[in-house]
C-alpha cells in the first residue's frame with residue numbers, strides 16, 4: 198500500500214469517527230440529543246439510597262437542589278429518578294403533560310391494596326373511577342354527613358379526656374371511622390370493629406419485606422386483605438338484596454350503569470381507606486402541635502369557634518354544626534393550609550415517564566421515575582417568605598399559582614380533600630372550645646413513616662378547659 202492510499206484510509210477513518218460522533222448527538226427525529234439533568238447516580242444498583250435514608254430525606258433533597266438546581270437526577274432503591282422542585286415542572290408532570298407520566302408503585306404495594314385501586318391507573322378506567330369517587334366526596338354529598346362526623350369527633354375527644362394519648366394513634370382511629378362513614382354511610386358501625394381489625398393487620402405488613410410465607414408480616418397482611426375483601430363482599434350482597442339507594446361511596450360504585458366488578462369495588466374501598474386515614478391523621482397531629490406552640494394562634498382559633506357557638510345560640514339554631522358553619526371558619530381554615538404547607542406530610546409523589554420527554558433542555562428518558570418534590574416547593578423562599586415559620590396569616594393572600602399543592606394537582610389530585618378539611622374543622626371546633634392539651638416529651642424530632650410526623654406521634658395529655 199502506497200503512502201497516498203494509507204493517508205486516504207486514515208483520513209476516511211477519522212472522518213467516519215467524527216461523523217458517527219456527530220450523528221450520535223442527534224435523535225431519530227433530527228433534534229439534538231438532549232443531556233440528562235445534572236446530578237449523580239451513586240453506586241451501581243444501590244445508587245444514592247443510603248445517602249437518602251441515612252439522614253432526614255429533606256436534607257438530601259435540599260442539598261441536591263442547592264447544588265444542581267430545580268431538576269436533578271439520582272438513583273434510589275434500584276430506580277433511576279429525576280427529581281423536580283420547581284412549580285412549573287411539577288405542573289408539567291402532574292397536569293399539562295400528565296399523559297406522559299404514569300403513576301407508579303412497587304408491585305408488592307399494588308398486590309396488598311388491590312390492583313384495581315384508582316391510584317394505579319390512567320385512561321378510561323381511571324376517569325370512570327374518579328367520577329364515581331368525586332360524586333361521593335364532593336361538597337353536595339358530604340354536606341349531609343356533618344352531624345355524623347361531629348358525633349365521631351365528640352366521641353373521640355371524650356374518650357381521650359384526662360388521659361395521656363399518642364395523638365397520631367388516636368387521630369388514625371378518628372380518620373378511619375370518618376373514612377368508613379363516607380364509604381358505608383350509617384352501616385359503618387355494624388362492620389367497624391371487624392374492618393378495623395383486618396385493616397390494622399394489613400397495615401402492619403404494608404412496609405414489610407414482600408415475602409409471602411406463613412409467619413411473615415407480609416403473609417399476615419395478605420390474609421387480612423382477603424378477609425377485608427370477604428367482609429366487603431358480604432356488605433355488597435346485603436345491599437343488593439335490599440335494593441335501596443345510598444349516597445355513600447359504595448352507593449356511588451354500585452350505582453354505576455356500566456358496572457364495576459366486586460373485586461374492583463373492594464380494591465377501591467380498601468384504597469380509599471388507605472388514602473384517607475394516615476394522611477388526615479398526620480395533619481391533625483401537626484395541627485395540635487402547632488396550636489400548642491403558638492398560643493396567639495390557638496387563641497384566635499378558639500375565639501372564632503366560640504363565635505360560631507354564640508351565633509347559633511343567638512339565632513336559636515340547633516347546637517350541632519352544619520355545613521354552613523364550616524364555611525365561617527377562615528382563621529381555622531388558614532391554620533389548616535399553613536399546617537399542610539409547613540408539615541408537607543406527603544413530601545413528594547412518584548410518576549414514571551411513558552416515553553422520552555424533553556423538559557427545559559433536558560431529557561427525561563422513558564422508564565425513569567419522576568418525583569415532584571412538594572415539600573421543597575412549599576419550603577422555597579421564592580414561593581413563601583420565611584418558609585420555615587408557621588404563619589397562617591400568609592394565606593390571607595392566595596399563594597402564587599402551582600406553589601401550594603398539599604392535595605397534589607391534575608388528574609390524580611386528591612378527590613377526598615373536601616372531606617379531609619371537613620373532618621379537621623369539626624375536630625378543631627370541639628377541641629379548641631372544650632379542651633386544652635399539653636405536649637409530653639421532646640418536641641423537635643420528625644419521623645417519616647412514610648408521612649412526616651412529630652416524634653413518637655406526639656404524646657399529649659388532654660384535659661377539659663377550665
Ligand code: HEM
Pocket residue numbers: 315316317327330334376379468469472473474476477480542543546547602603604605606608609610611612613614616617
Ligand atoms: C389531609 C389529608 C389528605 C392529604 C394531604 C391528601 C393528599 C393527597 C395527594 C397529594 C394525592 C395525590 C397523589 C399523587 O398525585 O400521586 C391524593 C390522592 C388521593 N387521595 Fe388524598 N389526601 C388526604 C385525604 C384524603 C381523604 C380523606 C380521602 C378519601 C376520603 C382521600 C382520597 C384520595 C384518593 C382516592 C386519591 C387518588 C386519586 C387518583 O389517583 O385519582 N385523600 N391525596
